[in-house]
Structure formats: structure tokens, C-alpha cells
Amino acid sequence: FSICGKPEQSLKIRDKFDELLKRGHGKIAVGFGGNPKSPTGVRGGPAFELLFNFISTLKQKKLYDKFEITFFAPMKEPGARMGGEGLKMLDKAYKRHEVNERIGIKIKRFEYGKVIFEDDSVLESDLIVFIPAGTGHPILQNSDLPLSVDGNVLVDGYCRVNGPQKNVFAAGDVTRLEGPEWIAKQGHIAEIMAQYAVYNIHNQIIGNPKRKGYQNHLNIVCVMDSGDGAIFTSRKWNAEQIIPLPIVGHWIKKAWGHYWKWSKLRKVPRFPGM
Incomplete structure (x- = not known):
């Protein structure tokens, strides 16, 4: 199963658990998983959240000593x-x-109830949840758009596609992000890129030279829910911050989920910058 797959997958994970x-x-x-050609496409946050929520639930039900929990990933860190x-x-x-760890070994394949690693070692499990690394959308391969080695669209800082197409813009996960090695594709960056792409297109049409670039907003912001609390993590060009949020962090994350849903449905107003 994958927590980042189709929505129905989350229900299957719940039922199996x-x-x-x-x-x-x-x-x-x-x-x-990992993709050396597309480091920004690797998103581990949901995996960490699910792992610690499993642990929290097992401890609440006094079953934790009856379960074996393993975390696995191909990268060393x-x-x-x-x-x-x-x-x-x-x-x-x-x-x-x-928690057992199986890290630093590439994943060869999956079989029913098993993870097979490159060194032919085997991890057996009753429930396996895996997030594959992202890559470019298959439809892009048949386009005439300039692509990076990982199959994503190359854009400049103003979201305009690099190449002869003067009036083509792209935003979000379909693009190749340029920035520090720690940058990851997150929803808030996709939204900023989309907003700025529209702003820049509008100004191009009316002849206004003003442009807005997304790179000033490259950062990581995450409240990693653990079921019994959370960890707030923030990383910018010149700073990183980690703040433990025992107990209250879990409810902050749940509240954020409701806000995100209701604001998207326009049942509540969007807060500036959120």
C-alpha cells in the first residue's frame, strides 16, 4: 500500500491495520524510496507520520509489545x-x-508480504506501506517541452518554461525546482508558483515589467504528527528549526486538516500566507 497513492489506498491501510x-x-x-535523478521528488514526511501514529495507537491499546515495527529506505540518512x-x-x-531500521540498501522489488533488497536480504511484514519517489509525468515525455534528467519541466525563477516557447508557464510538481539540496516539493510551494505564474502572465499581457519569483519562498515547513504530539520543523536558506510539540501538536495538525479542507471548499476564508 502507499499513503501517497489513490485516496482509496488509505482506507485499505486502515482496514489492514x-x-x-x-x-x-x-x-x-x-x-x-529514492530517486537520485529527482531528489526533490522524495517525500518522507507522510511515512514518518504514519509510522509514529501506528506506534501511538498500538501503545494506547497496550499491544505494542506484540508488534514488530520496521522503517526502511534506500538512502543512508x-x-x-x-x-x-x-x-x-x-x-x-x-x-x-x-523501531528496527533497514536503511542504506536499495530496494530490489516487492513481493506479497515481503520487501526484497539489492543484497537479496528480505524484510517480511504483515503490512507494508511504501511511498515511491516521484519522477516526471509520463505525458511530458511525448511533449516538446524542455525536460530535466528526471523528466520534469525546466522553468526559470518566474515559472516560465525555458526554451523557445515564450508564452508557456508551468507550476507545481510538474516542474524541476532549483535551489538548495534540501528543498522538497510541498503544497505551499506549488500554490505560490501557481499564483506567481498567473501574476507574471497577466503583467506580460498588459506590458508591465514587474515579475515575481518563487525562489524567495523555497523552504520546508512541516508539522509531523505522531499521534500523541507532533514535531514542528522549518528550514530556510540560512536557518533550520525543530520544536517538539507534545500532545497539543497532534490537535494542531488535525485542526490544520480541517482548515485546509474548509478553505479549499471556500467555507472559511484563507489566511494570508496559508
Whole structure:
């Protein structure tokens, strides 16, 4: 299963987890993949959140000692985008919750109930949740748009497509982000790119030379829910910040989910910058 796949996948994950809870024991493995050609397409946050929410639920039901939890990823330092302090905090959490790690080994393939690694070692699990690394959309391969090695559209800082097409703009996950090595494709960046693309197109049409660039807004902002709290992490060009939010963090994240949904449906106003 993948928590970043079709919405129906989340229900299947829930049902399988409920099945294991009723059984009272089992093995759970959560991980994500990597794409060296597309580092910005790797998103581990949802995997970490799900992992720690599994742990929180198992502990609430006093079943944690009956389960074996494993985290797996092909890179040596999954979660490195959070910065040094974030990695230390993750490591402490793994040790505190006795989470097994299978990291630094490429994933060869999946079989039913198994993860097969490049060294032919096998991770067996009753529930496997995996987030594959992102790459360019297949439809782009048959276009005449300039693409990066990972298959994403090349754009300048103003979201205009690089190349002879003067009036073509692109925004969001379909583009290749240029910036620091820790940058990741997140929703707020996609929205800013879309807003600025519209602004720049409008000004181009009316002959106004003013332009807005997305790169000033490149940052990572995440409230990583753990079921019994959360961790706020922020990273910018010249700073990184990690703040533990015991108990209240979980409710902040739930409140954010409601706000996001209601604001998208225009049932509540959008706050500036949110």
C-alpha cells in the first residue's frame, strides 16, 4: 500500500491495520524510496507520520509489545532534509520506540508480504506501506517541452518554461525546482508558483515589467504528527528549526486538516500566507 497513492489506498491501510489490531500481533513495515535523478521528488514526511501514529495507537491499546515495527529506505540518512537536529530527534525516537531500521540498501522489488533488497536480504511484514519517489509525468515525455534528467519541466525563477516557447508557464510538481539540496516539493510551494505564474502572465499581457519569483519562498515547513504530539520543523536558506510539540501538536495538525479542507471548499476564508 502507499499513503501517497489513490485516496482509496488509505482506507485499505486502515482496514489492514484494524485487522492486525483484532489479531493482536504482527509485523508492520513503513518506508519510502529514492530517486537520485529527482531528489526533490522524495517525500518522507507522510511515512514518518504514519509510522509514529501506528506506534501511538498500538501503545494506547497496550499491544505494542506484540508488534514488530520496521522503517526502511534506500538512502543512508532518510529525513536529512530536516537538518542535523531533526535527524538526531528521529534517531532518538526510533530507539525510544524500539523501531528496527533497514536503511542504506536499495530496494530490489516487492513481493506479497515481503520487501526484497539489492543484497537479496528480505524484510517480511504483515503490512507494508511504501511511498515511491516521484519522477516526471509520463505525458511530458511525448511533449516538446524542455525536460530535466528526471523528466520534469525546466522553468526559470518566474515559472516560465525555458526554451523557445515564450508564452508557456508551468507550476507545481510538474516542474524541476532549483535551489538548495534540501528543498522538497510541498503544497505551499506549488500554490505560490501557481499564483506567481498567473501574476507574471497577466503583467506580460498588459506590458508591465514587474515579475515575481518563487525562489524567495523555497523552504520546508512541516508539522509531523505522531499521534500523541507532533514535531514542528522549518528550514530556510540560512536557518533550520525543530520544536517538539507534545500532545497539543497532534490537535494542531488535525485542526490544520480541517482548515485546509474548509478553505479549499471556500467555507472559511484563507489566511494570508496559508
